[in-house]
Structure formats: C-alpha cells, structure tokens
C-alpha cells in the first residue's frame with residue numbers, strides 16, 4: 001500500500017474513534033475541570049500520543065505533515081486533551097535523544113529570547129522562571145526550552161507539578177495555568193534538537209492553526225446543516241440570500257485559512273518554518289473569528305445555549321486564536337521581515353525564489 | 354465541508370523552469386524602461402510588449418504546437434501570468450485572448466478559426482474582447498437579446514453589447530447571441546460567434562470610466578454578417594460554453610493581483626522606519642496574499658487535471674477581489690499622503706490609480722453577489 005493510503009486509513013480510524021468517544025457528555029465533563037482520564041486511555045491505546053515518534057523508538061512514525069493533518073481531525077472533534085501538545089513534546093524529546101514520554105506531556109510556550117534559566121546545584125539541575133498559559137500544565141509532563149550558563153539551549157523534561165498550580169483556564173475551560181519554576185528539579189536534560197530551533201511558540205502555533213482548521217470545519221458543518229433544516233417564513237433559512245451570502249463568505253475564510261495552514265505541512269521542522277507558521281497562524285486566527293461569528297449568527301438563539309454543541313467549537317476557536325501568539329503578534333513578525341526586505345523581495349518570498 | 358478542492362500543489366520542474374525564463378524576460382523588459390509598473394496591470398494595452406512576449410513563447414503556452422502553443426501544463430501558464438502581474442507588466446493587449454477566447458476557440462471553434470486565429474494570438478499579434486453583457490443583461494446573462502439569424506451559409510447579427518473592454522483596440526470579440534427560444538431553464542437558444550471588429554456592420558463607441566480612461570465600450574451590430582464557420586460551438590450551446598469560459602476568466606491570479614503594485618509601493622514607502630501598527634497591517638495583507646497564492650495555484654492544478662474548477666474559481670475570485678479592495682483602504686491610512694496622479698511619487702500615484710479602479714474589481718467578471726450565490730449552491734444551500 002502507498003503510505004498515503006495507510007495514512008488515510010489511520011485518519012479515518014481516528015475520526016471514528018473520536019466521534020464515538022468525544023461525546024457531548026465528555027466535553028461537558030471536561031468543561032467542569034475534570035481530567036478526562038477515560039478519554040486519555042482511548043487515545044493512548046490507539047498510540048496517538050506517540051504518533052510523531054519514529055517506529056524504531058516504538059512510536060507510530062508519522063511524517064510531520066501527516067501528524068498535522070491528523071490534528072485537524074482532533075480539532076474537528078474538540079478533543080479536550082493535550083494530544084497535539086503530547087505529540088510535539090514527544091517529537092522534541094525523542095529528537096533530543098530521550099525516550100518517549102509516558103502519559104500526557106506539554107510544551108512551555110516560551111517567547112523567543114525570553115528564556116527559562118537553568119542552574120546546576122550539586123548533582124541536580126533546576127529551572128528558574130515563570131511560564132504563563134501552559135496548556136494542561138497542571139497535569140502533564142513539561143518540555144521546556146531552557147538556557148544554561150554556557151548560553152547553549154537545552155531541553156528539560158519535568159514531571160507534572162506535585163502541588164497543583166492556581167488553575168487558570170481558557171474560554172473553553174481548558175487548563176492554562178501559569179507555572180512558577182523556582183528551582184524545580186528536572187527529570188532529565190538534553191541539548192536542544194534542531195526541531196526546537198524555530199522556538200516553542202512556533203511549534204505551538206503550528207498546532208493551534210491545524211486544530212482551528214478542524215474546529216472551523218465542524219462549526220461550518222453545523223451551520224450548513226442548520227441552515228437547511230431550520231424553517232422560518234415557510235422555508236429553510238438557507239434559502240434566504242442574506243444567509244447564503246454569510247455562509248459563502250465564511251466558506252471563503254475557511255478555504256483561505258486551510259490554504260495557509262497547508263503552508264506549514266511542508267515547511268515544518270526546517271529553517272523557514274517560522275515564516276510559514278506566522279503566515280498560517282495570522283490567517284487562520286483571523287478566519288476563526290469570522291467563521292465563529294457566522295456560525296452563531298446562522299444558529300440564532302439556539303446556538304447561544306449551553307445545551308447546543310456549537311460552543312464547544314467556538315469557545316475553542318476564540319481561545320486558540322490567542323494562544324501561542326495572536327494574529328497581530330504573528331502579523332508583526334511577517335511585516336517586519338517583509339519591510340526589512342523591501343517591495344521587490346516580497347514576490348519571490350511568497351512565490352519562490 | 355467537502356465542497357471545495359484546494360489540494361496543495363508542488364510546482365513541477367517545468368513550471369519552475371518557466372518561472373526562471375519569464376523572470377529573465379521581465380527583467381529585460383524593465384530595463385527597456387518603457388513601462389511604469391505601478392500604472393500597469395492586465396488593464397494596460399501595449400501591443401509591442403505583447404509581441405515580444407509572444408515571440409518569447411509566453412502566450413498560448415498550453416495550446417498544441419500546431420496552433421503556436423507550447424503544449425505546456427496549466428501550472429506553467431499559471432506561473433507565467435502570475436509573474437507578469439507581479440512585475441506590473443503591461444500585458445493587457447493579449448490578456449483576454451490568452452486567458453479565455455483562445456482556449457474557447459481551441460475547444461469549440463471551427464478548423465478555420467483555429468488555424469487562422471490561434472497562431473496569431475500566440476504570437477502576441479491578435480487581441481480579443483468579450484461580448485457578453487448588454488444593457489438589459491448584466492448579472493442576468495441569460496437575458497441576452499442580441500440576435501443572430503441564419504442566412505444561407507452566413508448569420509446576421511443585430512443588437513447591442515456594452516462594457517466591452519478593449520473593443521476599440523482588439524481585432525475580434527466573441528459575441529453571445531440569441532438564436533432561439535430560452536426554454537424553461539432560460540439557458541437555451543444562445544450561440545457564440547467570432548466577430549471581426551474591422552468588418553462592416555459593427556460599430557464601437559467609447560464609454561469613459563470614472564477614472565477618465567477609455568477602457569470599455571458600447572458595440573452595435575447592424576446586420577453584421579458572419580460566416581457559419583466563425584460560430585464557436587453548436588447552435589444553442591452558448592450557455593454551457595460561457596459558463597465554462599467564466600471558470601477560466603475567474604480562476605487566475607488576475608483576481609487577486611490587480612493592485613499588487615500598490616502593496617509593493619506601500620512597502621517601499623514604509624520600509625525606512627515602520628511603526629508597529631504599520632508592521633502589523635503589512636503582515637496581515639501578506640498573510641492574506643500568501644493564502645490566495647496557494648488557493649489560486651490549486652485551481653491551476655484542477656485545470657491541469659482536466660477538472661472543472663468553476664466553484665473553486667468563484668471562491669478564489671470572491672476572496673481575492675475582497676483582498677484587492679482592502680489594499681487601498683489600508684494603504685491610505687498607513688501612509689497619509691494625498692493620492693494624486695501628479696504627485697511625482699510612486700506611492701501616491703499608485704494609490705490614485707487604484708482608488709479610482711477599485712469599484713470595478715468586485716463587478717467585472719461576475720459581481721461579488723453573483724459569486725456568493727454560486728458558492729452557496731456549491732455548499733448545498735440552493
């Protein structure tokens with residue numbers, strides 16, 4: 001079989017698995033703050049947390065592009081778990097020569113240039129710094145990009161915090177605590193691999209961009225179904241031109257966002273990844289706001305209820321567009337590069353040199 | 354949401370080779386200093402440029418060699434046209450013939466039309482206009498009333514077209530005419546003909562646009578006689594053909610690069626000492642452009658696979674023209690200068706040019722509202 005056929009099978013299996021287990025009840029329970037242990041077991045048994053770990057190291061050995069496409073489906077189902085974070089943390093850690101991490105893991109969304117400090121005290125290494133908005137930082141092992149006294153970059157692996165941090169959550173109820181590392185001992189430390197060079201923010205932004213594509217697609221699926229089913233004035237509301245045009249515009253936003261997110265697939269892991277990620281996170285984040293707006297407008301009051309499922313998607317879209325750098329932050333990075341290079345350089349930058 | 358097919362495309366080696374060639378060509382054209390890039394796009398009309406582009410093999414590239422083409426893929430054509438627009442080359446003379454009239458004749462024209470006309474288009478010597486719109490038939494194209502009546506081996510055409518771009522400087526137009534009853538679906542009874550604009554029976558009158566330019570026209574037919582072998586496609590098949598032609602018309606990079614040169618001039622203007630607001634605004638436009646370029650490449654990929662990209666083309670045009678219309682609105686706030694043709698400064702002149710043409714971006718080739726209706730149909734809402 002061709003490898004893309006194998007991938008298609010895996011993707012469809014994952015889709016079915018998530019459709020079966022990420023139920024409304026599961027989402028509502030996660031919303032109330034409980035760690036979805038049963039759900040985690042389901043995805044762990046499917047081998048998904050180690051999707052990006054090479055087969056030789058016991059993982060599924062997916063290509064980065066495949067893993068990113070898989071994460072769109074994870075976003076589609078609004079899986080309330082750090083599955084993408086665990087995949088990326090493992091990819092980093094194994095690339096650094098470590099063994100696959102057991103259980104959920106996450107990335108410290110450190111800003112470029114603002115490093116967590118590292119100290120050696122006798123026989124142990126400790127970390128010093130404050131990291132805001134760590135996805136599932138209360139319950140996952142943490143991979144941190146840290147700077148030693150020699151200025152070299154290292155990856156540090158920390159166990160989940162022993163004492164629960166003050167719980168901050170995003171609009172979708174997903175844990176995003178601030179971790180204060182004040183001499184926290186690391187489990188292990190390794191030189192940072194090439195994959196870490198684009199920075200944790202870019203890796204996380206690549207993940208959120210793919211998840212948003214999935215969540216937007218699902219919100220649009222809901223909106224289209226509802227437009228065909230809900231009757232007013234004796235016909236489905238989807239027959240009204242105003243509703244049609246809203247949805248057509250949202251479809252355009254979704255298509256442009258998908259094209260932008262596709263740009264990461266081939267660039268992932270290489271030098272130019274940061275630029276591709278910036279283009280994607282900026283464009284996808286903008287589309288996410290518009291698609292969420294249209295999805296709600298089409299649904300009327302029904303979509304504004306807790307009973308409806310739409311908000312599990314839209315609250316994630318509103319959260320994810322802000323995480324790992326919002327549109328303006330990534331737009332600024334793009335703008336700086338483009339302005340520094342000048343007008344004539346723009347076209348080859350986008351179309352190819 | 355599986356309504357649209359925008360599969361990511363890797364350009365094949367021949368497209369990359371074409372890109373190198375067209376860039377060399379455009380660099381040498383720029384050295385001639387006979388075009389001001391920010392004033393030109395596919396609306397400019399420069400037969401000298403088109404002849405040189407034809408001689409260098411950049412027109413009709415997808416057509417068979419026997420008709421002057423190069424039998425290249427749609428992705429090669431995509432690269433060539435996008436590079437021309439990005440450079441602001443004055444490619445308007447051959448644009449319509451290369452984009453839609455030529456392909457239409459290649460697929461549906463008579464042997465004589467193909468043999469006589471296509472090689473001249475490919476040589477950059479023969480230009481076309483589009484004769485679809487009429488005073489009573491804009492968005493509602495099926496309401497066309499210009500009639501064609503059979504008369505032995507010929508047809509006689511009577512009626513009027515309007516908004517016909519370049520009719521005053523093109524050699525031919527393809528006229529959509531009524532040859533029979535519309536029928537219950539309103540799409541029947543339409544037939545297309547190649548009209549030679551130098552022959553008697555056809556009169557072209559200018560219409561000035563709001564920028565003061567003479568780009569479009571009225572065209573009157575008074576017993577214009579056309580031979581049956583200048584018919585394009587079967588009698589009564591006009592609707593199917595214009596709708597597939599519109600897919601070509603809508604799918605290209607001309608639907609998001611119309612004012613690309615303004616973006617370039619804006620970057621040049623701001624690059625010395627940008628503030629964060631300017632950096633953010635430029636970054637946002639560039640992120641939009643990058644996505645559009647990928648989408649448009651994907652549409653070229655659909656064409657290359659022989660699929661009908663009508664729906665995807667409508668979507669790219671809707672998103673692309675919305676982007677085009679945003680550029681001047683953002684530029685004018687980022688760079689507070691008065692747009693003027695006499696400014697003696699590229700940015701202010703480019704802004705003046707774009708401000709006065711922007712309203713047409715979301716009208717020509719099918720209005721935004723008509724496109725959104727098509728997209729809604731693709732989404733299963735109609």
Ligand SMILES: Cc1cc2nc3c(=O)[nH]c(=O)nc-3n(C[C@H](O)[C@H](O)[C@H](O)COP(=O)(O)OP(=O)(O)OC[C@H]3O[C@@H](n4cnc5c(N)ncnc54)[C@H](O)[C@@H]3O)c2cc1C
Nearest residue numbers: 483484485486491492516517518713716717718719720722
């Ligand atoms: C610069 C320029 C160049 C052109 N060149 C050519 C050319 O070379 N050849 C040619 O044949 N034509 C040409 N056109 C004409 C162009 O195709 C028409 O302008 C276009 O199809 C719209 O038709 P209209 O102008 O009659 O507007 P109308 O159809 O009268 O529309 C007016 C407004 O009503 C809206 N509207 C109409 N119907 C509906 C509907 N069903 N639902 C919702 N809204 C609706 C439209 O979207 C628009 O906003 C050109 C136009 C321009 C501006």
